[in-house]
Amino acid sequence: MQSFEKLSNRINQAVAESGLPAGPATLFEPIRYTMAAGGKRVRPVLALAACNLFCGDAERAVDAALGIEVFHNFTLLHDDIMDDAPLRRGRPTVHERWSPNAAILSGDAMVILAYELMSQVDPSVLPAVLAVFNRVAMEVCKGQRYDMDFEQRTDVSKSEYLRMIELKCAVLLGGAARIGAIIGGAAEAEAQKLYDFGVALGLAFQLQDDLLDTYGNPETFGKAIGGDILAGKKTFLFIHALERAEGEIRKRLLRLLRSPGSDPQQKIAETRALYTETGAERAVRDLVFVYFRQAEMILDNLTVDAARKTTLREISDTLKNRER
Amino acid sequence: MQSFEKLSNRINQAVAESGLPAGPATLFEPIRYTMAAGGKRVRPVLALAACNLFCGDAERAVDAALGIEVFHNFTLLHDDIMDDAPLRRGRPTVHERWSPNAAILSGDAMVILAYELMSQVDPSVLPAVLAVFNRVAMEVCKGQRYDMDFEQRTDVSKSEYLRMIELKCAVLLGGAARIGAIIGGAAEAEAQKLYDFGVALGLAFQLQDDLLDTYGNPETFGKAIGGDILAGKKTFLFIHALERAEGEIRKRLLRLLRSPGSDPQQKIAETRALYTETGAERAVRDLVFVYFRQAEMILDNLTVDAARKTTLREISDTLKNRER
Incomplete structure (x- = not known):
């Protein structure tokens, strides 16, 4: 079996070996800095594991996985530029360390680099792989745009929120799994199942992220707790709480959303208490469970060598039990 | 013969018909606005004409041309975000009319849209077309980065400047012609010649742009004259003038470069006079002639049906005689 850790290390190795052009250093230094920051490498690992599932050879998908x-x-x-975020993974963001212009341009070069890597797949699957990648890449932009648009609104519905995180976050996990499957030789119907698996995992992942942002342990989470509350984000937690809250509780919730001047820690504690009181915390925990369960069921029903499913199961389990 | 105008209109039609997704409007409205602004459509016309040169059917290259x-x-x-430019083709830039964040994100979506269009080419030529597009797209980023880096320097050499405009501007014309040729069925050696033709044309085009920016007729040029001088750009004109200037003239040139507070019209007039006095104007006009000549010679030596070369000749002639 190829463990999550082993595949994640394979991606880190590919990152280290990826020969970026030497110059101009002002273009490529921010890219190296960004790629070296690490992270769990969930998406490329999904691509490798999905490829391995169908052909027993994860190596075939390394370029495409790195592209993702x-x-x-x-x-x-x-x-991070658009959110004016100062930190990412505990280090200054590129626009802070260099400049917004440097961050715009190096980001642009990264899209092209991603396509360069994606273009390395076998010509026989290139049109299919690009069709998936083009679609999910555009959907990620749409998701980011909806997320920005939602900042101006207070009437975002649960289904709008779920659709937004599906676009902004989940489809890229789905696309990674689907592209890995295609490279591994999966038939269209099987590749679709891997896409659905990745999307379910991605939805669980993002909702879990919302929970960690509000209820996480600051020691293990790695960043300050309560960021979404302070930013006034309309997460599923907030939407559910507002939907359920009545009378005095509803007033308190809306007052908290609109009180930029109040003590941050108190605002976080009060909002969190209201989320729990209205059942919003429970509802999101249930939803996370449902999406993980959905992912597992898709895996159960796949007609491939059972032993090869182990890696994908481990990815799902690792994400389920994460505390950061 | 397919005229420049006819092919340009074909591209405008393709722009009008390109079915962008409906939502989110905040993502796609700025893209429609940008694409509808027009311009000469030189790059896609080159792609269509190059395709027609080898197969007699420009239509085959429409998607790829539009992608370019x-x-x-x-x-x-x-x-325009990076330069903080207020106007483009006489209209407010996207970051002015919407916001910098909207401009960043809609720009990102345009890269993906470009690849979506490029991915529509026949699978038999897809790897070759992508290899060209990936390379020139990355080179354009490098060129923009060098251009930004040069702002901080006063010791930019002529060859550095020429390499910068080759990357930032010329290779995309070269890539357009090469991609059109590949789609039209050209052999590798012929496709390379079309690339060289496009690059020569692109270099002539950019140097001519520098001349128009300094010596153009404001009536026909469509924007204010002297922008490069006021921005302190190290154009070929400036570099040549500084190289040739001695004593008092050199001092005046450097003083003009570093005098942000002085009267703009006087600064432009004085700098322009120094460019002419030092022979810089003449040198750039000669260089423009040389690159156009180079493009024409490449065309002369192509072993294809002479009648089909007419369109590419017309493109070259139209650019040569442009006043905007």
């Missing part, structure tokens, strides 16, 4: 990881890191880089 | 035009417009959009 480069694209993912590009989205983080540009999102 | 979308990519070109993406670079203008992001460059």
